[in-house]
Amino acid sequence: xxxxxxxxxxxxxxxxxxxEWQPNLITPxxxxxxxxxxxxxxxxxxxxxxxxxxxxxxxYGPLMLTPAGLRAATAVVRxxxxxxxxxxxxxxxxxxxxxxxAEVLEHSISDRLLDAMDARxxxxxxxxxxxxxxxxxxxxxxxxxxxxxxxxxxxxxxVLRISDKDSxxxxxxxxxxxxxxxxxxxxxxxxxxxxxxxxxxDGQIRQLxxxxxxxxxxxx
Amino acid sequence: xxxxxxxxxxxxxxxxxxxEWQPNLITPxxxxxxxxxxxxxxxxxxxxxxxxxxxxxxxYGPLMLTPAGLRAATAVVRxxxxxxxxxxxxxxxxxxxxxxxAEVLEHSISDRLLDAMDARxxxxxxxxxxxxxxxxxxxxxxxxxxxxxxxxxxxxxxVLRISDKDSxxxxxxxxxxxxxxxxxxxxxxxxxxxxxxxxxxDGQIRQLxxxxxxxxxxxx
DNA sequence: TAAGGGCTTTCGGCACGCCTAAATCTTGGC
DNA sequence: GCCAAGATTTAGGCGTGCCGAAAGCCCTTA
Numbered sequence: 001x002x003x004x005x006x007x008x009x010x011x012x013x014x015x016x017x018x019x020e021w022q023p024n025l026i027t028p029x030x031x032x033x034x035x036x037x038x039x040x041x042x043x044x045x046x047x048x049x050x051x052x053x054x055x056x057x058x059x060y061g062p063l064m065l066t067p068a069g070l071r072a073a074t075a076v077v078r079x080x081x082x083x084x085x086x087x088x089x090x091x092x093x094x095x096x097x098x099x100x101x102a103e104v105l106e107h108s109i110s111d112r113l114l115d116a117m118d119a120r121x122x123x124x125x126x127x128x129x130x131x132x133x134x135x136x137x138x139x140x141x142x143x144x145x146x147x148x149x150x151x152x153x154x155x156x157x158x159v160l161r162i163s164d165k166d167s168x169x170x171x172x173x174x175x176x177x178x179x180x181x182x183x184x185x186x187x188x189x190x191x192x193x194x195x196x197x198x199x200x201x202d203g204q205i206r207q208l209x210x211x212x213x214x215x216x217x218x219x220x
Numbered sequence: 221x222x223x224x225x226x227x228x229x230x231x232x233x234x235x236x237x238x239x240e241w242q243p244n245l246i247t248p249x250x251x252x253x254x255x256x257x258x259x260x261x262x263x264x265x266x267x268x269x270x271x272x273x274x275x276x277x278x279x280y281g282p283l284m285l286t287p288a289g290l291r292a293a294t295a296v297v298r299x300x301x302x303x304x305x306x307x308x309x310x311x312x313x314x315x316x317x318x319x320x321x322a323e324v325l326e327h328s329i330s331d332r333l334l335d336a337m338d339a340r341x342x343x344x345x346x347x348x349x350x351x352x353x354x355x356x357x358x359x360x361x362x363x364x365x366x367x368x369x370x371x372x373x374x375x376x377x378x379v380l381r382i383s384d385k386d387s388x389x390x391x392x393x394x395x396x397x398x399x400x401x402x403x404x405x406x407x408x409x410x411x412x413x414x415x416x417x418x419x420x421x422d423g424q425i426r427q428l429x430x431x432x433x434x435x436x437x438x439x440x
Numbered sequence: 441t442a443a444g445g446g447c448t449t450t451c452g453g454c455a456c457g458c459c460t461a462a463a464t465c466t467t468g469g470c
Numbered sequence: 471g472c473c474a475a476g477a478t479t480t481a482g483g484c485g486t487g488c489c490g491a492a493a494g495c496c497c498t499t500a
Contacts, residue, residue, distance in 0.1 A: 227487060
């Protein structure tokens with residue numbers, strides 16, 4: 001199996017990411033949207049990945065990682081998350097600034113350097129956004145979580161992860177002192193007309209936009 | 221001027237590297253050999269770099285960096301050498317293991333991360349091989365140096381730099397306790413039939429192969 | 441000074457990864 | 471049960487960066 005290119009790694013990582021927190025099959029058009037490329041480009045790459053044994057794909061059907069594809073995907077995710085953790089812990093980056101840098105470096109660093117980072121950081125289990133870091137064998141320790149947007153009033157829990165898709169929202173949350181590990185209780189659930197309201201441990205009340213509530217996962 | 225690609229950066233860096241220690245003009249075929257690619261590929265890229273104002277080139281003539289090309293080249297060299305320094309000082313790499321990693325990362329890391337490394341390392345002036353690290357403005361502090369292969373018997377000086385081209389030789393030198401900063405005196409100059417002999421400060425005598433003597437630069 | 445050898449360049453090709461436009465397939469709604 | 475909207479795939483193209491083969495230039499040597 002020939003060594004994957006950065007583009008192929010991005011496809012696999014994105015397919016993996018789609019099913020990490022919600023068990024949905026991904027379709028070519030959704031993948032294209034996530035990668036910001038044309039659907040026809042996806043068709044081509046999918047053919048190559050399927051030929052390489054990394055993807056199952058029946059024409060006009062959804063995409064599924066094979067065991068080999070899953071291994072390759074978790075390896076990339078491991079790189080990404082270790083790099084993010086390193087950027088925050090060692091290099092003075094904020095957790096809302098690391099995504100783009102990791103997006104590039106995940107395709108560049110050697111296994112040797114990755115191992116050195118991992119050891120230096122003490123084999124961390126979670127990245128700065130709370131996402132679990134797969135171990136060197138690809139095993140992922142995932143905790144049951146629910147999306148804050150779907151939590152009902154009265155739900156109490158810790159913030160397990162906050163998606164790093166939108167760094168503006170990450171910055172707002174940071175100024176609101178909400179981050180991975182924060183305890184909170186839902187005061188008012190999200191509705192079509194009302195923002196979500198949560199109470200922090202110190203009694204403070206925060207209102208969260210629907211967009212923010214869609215990015216935050218709390219313990220069940 | 222549009223942003224350079226990794227390939228273009230490699231061309232500029234290599235052209236710069238050719239004249240850094242010996243003031244020779246580089247020709248397309250030499251550049252091709254250094255990059256490990258076909259001469260015809262060099263012709264193409266040279267045309268692009270010349271069009272971008274980074275290179276002077278008259279057909280069938282040698283290659284010269286323009287001021288803009290020199291700036292671009294020193295920026296890449298700065299990245300390369302800071303990364304090497306960081307790998308050795310922070311990540312536990314040996315000085316003979318850093319070249320390949322830096323070769324890749326120099327094209328990937330952001331200015332933000334580069335600045336963080338630079339600050340963390342205390343703005344180092346030299347990399348692990350003794351090569352000067354250009355500052356953020358591209359200025360390079362270079363000390364007069366002569367190649368050990370050309371030093372005459374009796375010459376005394378410090379090792380200023382050891383080219384990182386051949387990591388096997390770097391490893392041998394490390395076991396011989398010869399590295400940047402080492403003081404040494406030439407006992408017997410290199411000849412066609414004799415290896416070079418040097419004395420270390422503790423009185424120990426070392427014989428160096430012609431290949432090694434061609435990589436080591438000492439203070440004049 | 442003319443020829444030949446060594447560089448350099450030109451030319452046609454290829455792999456990759458992307459695009460748009462035009463087929464083609466699938467499926468939900470009537 | 472059919473049909474059209476929407477998703478997917480095919481077809482043809484483009485830019486980048488590489489290749490080998492062939493043509494062209496330069497210059498040394500006889």
